[in-house]
Amino acid sequence: MLVAFLAVEDFVLMGKAPAFFVDDVQRSFSNGFDLKLKDFDSAVAVGNKTYVICGTDDPTSSGVRILNKLTGEWVIPTVLGTKPESFKGHSCVLLNKDRILIMKHNSKSNESVWFLEVDTQFIRDQKKKLGTEVVSWSKGVIGNAKRPLVISGPSGVGKGTLINMLMKEFPSMFGFSVSHTTRAPRQKEQNGVHYHFSERNVMEEDIRNGKFLEHAAVHGNLYGTSIEAVDVVADAGKTCILDIDVQGARSMRASSLEATFVFVCPPSFEELEKRLRARGTETEEQIEKRLRNAKAELEQGRSPGLFDHVLVNNDLDACYEQLKNILGISESMNTVPTSRMCIIKKNQVTRLIIYRLCKFESFLRVTLSYTASKVFDLPVDFSLSKVNEKILINHGAAEQKYLYTSYIDPLYKYHASKACFENQFMVLDLSSMKGGSPGRTRGLEMYVL
Numbered sequence: 219m220l221v222a223f224l225a226v227e228d229f230v231l232m233g234k235a236p237a238f239f240v241d242d243v244q245r246s247f248s249n250g251f252d253l254k255l256k257d258f259d260s261a262v263a264v265g266n267k268t269y270v271i272c273g274t275d276d277p278t279s280s281g282v283r284i285l286n287k288l289t290g291e292w293v294i295p296t297v298l299g300t301k302p303e304s305f306k307g308h309s310c311v312l313l314n315k316d317r318i319l320i321m322k323h324n325s326k327s328n329e330s331v332w333f334l335e336v337d338t339q340f341i342r343d344q345k346k347k348l349g350t351e352v353v354s355w356s357k358g359v360i361g362n363a364k365r366p367l368v369i370s371g372p373s374g375v376g377k378g379t380l381i382n383m384l385m386k387e388f389p390s391m392f393g394f395s396v397s398h399t400t401r402a403p404r405q406k407e408q409n410g411v412h413y414h415f416s417e418r419n420v421m422e423e424d425i426r427n428g429k430f431l432e433h434a435a436v437h438g439n440l441y442g443t444s445i446e447a448v449d450v451v452a453d454a455g456k457t458c459i460l461d462i463d464v465q466g467a468r469s470m471r472a473s474s475l476e477a478t479f480v481f482v483c484p485p486s487f488e489e490l491e492k493r494l495r496a497r498g499t500e501t502e503e504q505i506e507k508r509l510r511n512a513k514a515e516l517e518q519g520r521s522p523g524l525f526d527h528v529l530v531n532n533d534l535d536a537c538y539e540q541l542k543n544i545l546g547i548s549e550s551m552n553t554v555p556t557s558r559m560c561i562i563k564k565n566q567v568t569r570l571i572i573y574r575l576c577k578f579e580s581f582l583r584v585t586l587s588y589t590a591s592k593v594f595d596l597p598v599d600f601s602l603s604k605v606n607e608k609i610l611i612n613h614g615a616a617e618q619k620y621l622y623t624s625y626i627d628p629l630y631k632y633h634a635s636k637a638c639f640e641n642q643f644m645v646l647d648l649s650s651m652k653g654g655s656p657g658r659t660r661g662l663e664m665y666v667l
């Protein structure tokens with residue numbers, strides 16, 4: 219049953235597979251080289267390389283080693299991304315020759331799906347940059363994240379003001395991506411709220427270790443968006459707002475993150491200077507540097523294809539309304555409309571109906587988010603097979619039962635009985651898969667067949 223579903227290039231090798239199966243596949247993968255698989259290790263062939271994924275809880279282990287099948291050499295690659303914490307029994311399958319899907323046995327579905335990227339664009343870029351073999355983990359997330367909002371514009375134009383207004387009016391809809399920076403905190407800025415204020419050497423090390431989605435040198439300091447900063451907001455079901463400079467926006471445009479890009483302009487250069495000085499948070503030297511950089515930023519903000527929308531922040535309220543229009547939101551999305559509130563005061567029966575309606579609305583909201591992230595228990599053992607964009611998670615092998623199914627034989631027109639296996643399948647649907655390293659892989663669906 220298992221073999222019937224396996225395409226040759228997608229061959230699966232399970233840590234806990236029966237010995238005869240391991241031996242057969244091992245030989246064909248390794249061209250005669252000894253893979254030295256330990257308990258819970260698994261191996262996947264990708265072109266001339268065999269990737270061994272080590273089933274271990276040891277945090278010091280790289281978790282992955284690569285055999286070059288032509289030379290017989292082993293390489294320990296640079297491992298980027300967030301790797302799964304405990305990684306014992308698992309099954310894997312190769313997808314599109316560029317990433318390996320790994321599913322943990324005996325786990326919850328929201329913790330079970332991981333991707334090891336081996337030859338995606340991100341990996342090819344990192345290989346060039348680091349000059350080593352590179353692999354990168356990405357956690358698979360059931361359901362889709364909301365489309366992030368990237369806001370850029372020169373210093374003092376009003377980005378922070380607009381973002382604060384949005385977050386204050388719609389606290390349950392928006393979350394802020396807290397960037398890292400090497401600049402010193404301003405008087406009212408809190409670490410972990412406005413920025414993660416970091417030492418340059420620590421931030422540089424984290425960048426090397428692939429913890430950042432993007433980073434840039436701005437006004438003489440280092441700024442960057444960590445993968446964690448965006449994922450925390452997305453995992454809470456909120457739209458993530460990124461306040462980043464034009465270089466950062468450009469990097470995000472080129473990445474797998476699909477976002478709405480908004481550039482905010484001042485009505486005039488003089489007004490920008492006035493606002494920056496009135497804010498009183500920078501020294502004269504810093505103000506001059508920011509104004510010099512603003513000229514180039516304003517030019518780059520108009521680069522074709524970079525920003526989806528350009529807003530002129532002249533009248534603050536008008537600009538804020540325009541931003542809300544872009545996002546397709548209105549006040550009624552977050553509060554009970556005032557007309558309804560008036561009725562509430564008028565009579566008891568209407569009050570009850572309104573109360574139920576509100577309850578139902580919040581029930582719907584909860585139900586919808588629950589459906590998107592419904593959690594399954596994955597069995598102690600299963601095999602994976604790939605059929606187009608779907609992964610069949612077969613956990614019936616251990617409990618296969620004969621069923622006698624009655625049917626009418628079309629030739630002889632009499633009732634017959636046929637023995638067949640009852641297998642239990644769950645499906646991981648990858649057809650809406652998005653994102654990937656260095657962030658999460660989202661848009662997955664899981665259901666029982």
Ligand SMILES: Nc1nc2c(ncn2[C@@H]2O[C@H](COP(=O)(O)OP(=O)(O)O)[C@@H](O)[C@H]2O)c(=O)[nH]1
Nearest residue numbers: 373374397433434436441442443461462463466
């Ligand atoms: N590329 C990038 N730019 C950032 C990030 N965080 C902030 N910035 C940008 O850095 C610039 C300076 O920010 P900041 O020091 O807070 O000064 P402000 O813009 O005057 O409030 C602004 O253009 C921000 O949009 C980040 O994570 N990545």
Ligand SMILES: Nc1ncnc2c1ncn2[C@@H]1O[C@H](COP(=O)(O)OP(=O)(O)O)[C@@H](O)[C@H]1O
Nearest residue numbers: 373374375376377378379493497531532533534
């Ligand atoms: N439309 C506007 N008109 C007048 N002042 C504004 C407007 N928008 C923002 N400001 C003020 O300009 C200053 C800079 O705004 P801020 O949000 O800190 O800019 P940024 O985050 O882009 O650096 C703040 O003092 C803010 O109150």
